[in-house]
Amino acid sequence: MKADRVRWNQKYQDESHPLEPSNVVKRFFRMAKKGRALDLACRNGRNALFLVGKGFTVDAVDISDIGLHSIPRRSEGLNLICADLDDYDIPQEKFDLIINIRHLNRRLFPYILEGLAPGGILIFETYLEEKGKKSKKISCRDHxxxxxxxxxSFLPLQILYYIEKREKGGAAIASLVGVRPK
Structure with a gap:
C-alpha cells in the first residue's frame, strides 16, 4: 500500500533505529541450521546483517525503500526485497529460520508456518496490548x-520459548521461538 510505504519512509528519515540485533535473535538463532533465513519487516537490516555474519543466506523484506537503502550492499548472502507484506508471498518450506521482530501482520501467520522448512525455527517478537494502558509506540490496537x-497462533510448532514481559523503557512485548516438526 502506497500510504504505508510513505509512512515508513518518513519514519526512517525522521527517527534513529537500533543497530544492534534484537536480543531474542542473538539468543536463539543458533537453534536453526545455517541455511536460508527470512527477515520480515527488516527495517534497517540489523538482524539480517547479524544473520549473514553468522553464515545464513537472508532474504530481508521491508516496505520502505529508504530503510532498505540504509543497509550496506556489500553483504554477500543478503537479498533485499522491497515489498508490502500484505502482498508478499512467502515461499513454502524454504526457510531454516524466519524472524519477525516488532511487526504484526496476522494475515501472514499461516504463511509463516508454511514458509518454514521441516525443522525450521521461528523467532517472533512484537508489542503486546496491556489492559487499561495505551501504547506510546503503537497508535492502533490492531498492531x-x-x-x-x-x-x-503458532501452536502447530513445537514451542521452545514463550514469554510476555515489559521491556526496560516500558513497552510490553511477547516473544516466541518455535520449531516446525520434521
Missing part, C-alpha cells in the same frame, strides 16, 4: 498482540 495470542 498489538492480545495476551497469549502469539502462543495460540
Amino acid at each position: 498489538l498482540l492480545r495476551s497469549n495470542e502469539l502462543l495460540h
Whole structure:
C-alpha cells in the first residue's frame, strides 16, 4: 500500500533505529541450521546483517525503500526485497529460520508456518496490548498482540520459548521461538 510505504519512509528519515540485533535473535538463532533465513519487516537490516555474519543466506523484506537503502550492499548472502507484506508471498518450506521482530501482520501467520522448512525455527517478537494502558509506540490496537495470542497462533510448532514481559523503557512485548516438526 502506497500510504504505508510513505509512512515508513518518513519514519526512517525522521527517527534513529537500533543497530544492534534484537536480543531474542542473538539468543536463539543458533537453534536453526545455517541455511536460508527470512527477515520480515527488516527495517534497517540489523538482524539480517547479524544473520549473514553468522553464515545464513537472508532474504530481508521491508516496505520502505529508504530503510532498505540504509543497509550496506556489500553483504554477500543478503537479498533485499522491497515489498508490502500484505502482498508478499512467502515461499513454502524454504526457510531454516524466519524472524519477525516488532511487526504484526496476522494475515501472514499461516504463511509463516508454511514458509518454514521441516525443522525450521521461528523467532517472533512484537508489542503486546496491556489492559487499561495505551501504547506510546503503537497508535492502533490492531498492531498489538492480545495476551497469549502469539502462543495460540503458532501452536502447530513445537514451542521452545514463550514469554510476555515489559521491556526496560516500558513497552510490553511477547516473544516466541518455535520449531516446525520434521
